[in-house]
Amino acid sequence: MSLTPNDQKFWMRVKELAKNNLGQAPYDFFIEPAKLLEITDNNAKIYLESNMHQDFWRKQEDLIKTAGFEIFSTEINFSLYSADEINIADYENQSKAADTTEIDTIAPVVASELKNGLNHKYNFENFVQGEGNRMTLGAAIAVANDPGGMYNPLFIYGGPGLGKTHLMNAIGNEILINNPASRIKYVSSENFVNDYVQSSRKNQMQEFTDQYRTLDLLLLDDIQFFAKKEGTINEFFQTFNTLHDKGAQIVISSDRPPNELNEFEERLKSRFGWGLTTDITAPNYEDRMAILLNKVDEMAIKVPSETLSYIAGRIDSNVRDLEGALKNLKFYANTYHIDVIDIDTASKALNTLESTKIVPDKDISSKQIQEEVASFYKISIADMVSKKRPKEIAYPRQVAMYLIREITGKSLPAIGKEFGGRDHTTVIYAHKQISDKMKTDTGLQKEMDTIKSNLR
């Protein structure tokens, strides 16, 4: 029994839907190793690497049904088999010939989506410009308009969730609009390594080089995860040289600049710097507001601006966390049938989020925070820890107490001690005063932002 072209199309579609809907890790673990054995009487027989994958697969009815309707215009059911029940070698021998001859007939739309790896939802229009990403956005647009030009390679670095993947995909999607015949590949460095390892195991290195060295645009994401397996660095080096020599564009992203990629040889690090290296930093308060306004539109939820301002004041890590906060808010409001998402609702909803929990920052001490706050409000440390009560001193003292609690996670009595041996109830009071004020006072939210960024 072998797979017909439509069976193969169906299976590629199942995998594509899984990749888009489930995310990379579940895809790599559960979906990629599975095999379609055959489809008979509208029933897809699926072989699983392990019996333990059965539970996961049973929940994937939607994937099978969707792909089934798209390819066969009918309902496809499925049954699961593992090594105890079936000898996979029998099936593989039978389907070998079909694998090599029939795969080319797969509909171009499915094949090309699988090949370029681009995520179509990321484009320049839905990327919000701000202080921290202006230069990188400009460079990305320049590259999309003139691939292989001045900025080759373009090396983008920055912390998690700040839009590197978004911009890389936006470059690819834009180039594809301008030139649909472009050969483009977006790939994480982990998948580049996997591709290489699989190809060399299966003696398919020619296919690998044919695929990568003939590209017009290579988008290689998260290069810090590039595993140094035998041969991979060398292969990447050759790929880089071939593409660069023929004027193909290369875009690389990383969580750090090239000179800090200690695992890489000098010859590669220096090549990364041939074009333009540019970073993305965390959004400031105004940019976080702009991003939130944009995202509520996209997500079609109604959130009053004072609530958005509260969220922007509370979440200052990255855009992924801001998106997470809005999703959480939407879910919370739906669950409790809340129409107007006021600050109190937002506060309750966000309390369940990891990104708003206190993660102690071991690198910042209470003393540093006291000094930074004292210098920001132009008072002395002696005054800050004194018993003096005028507003110009009491207010910065409360801000410092609040920040120490939020940043270091220290206990309330320990914080009290650091302010001239005050009682823990004073710290509770200070924390409440400041967190209440933070909900509505945009001036204070900005002050906090500046103090925190001076500390980091």
Ligand SMILES: Nc1ncnc2c1ncn2[C@@H]1O[C@H](COP(=O)(O)OP(=O)(O)OP(=O)(O)O)[C@@H](O)[C@H]1O
């Ligand atoms: N300036 C922005 N405007 C709109 N959306 C953004 C912006 N920056 C990031 N995002 C969104 O935030 C989410 C995370 O961004 P992305 O995955 O591109 O981050 P990243 O820098 O690649 O993170 P990582 O290093 O963890 O892979 C995405 O949904 C992306 O669309």
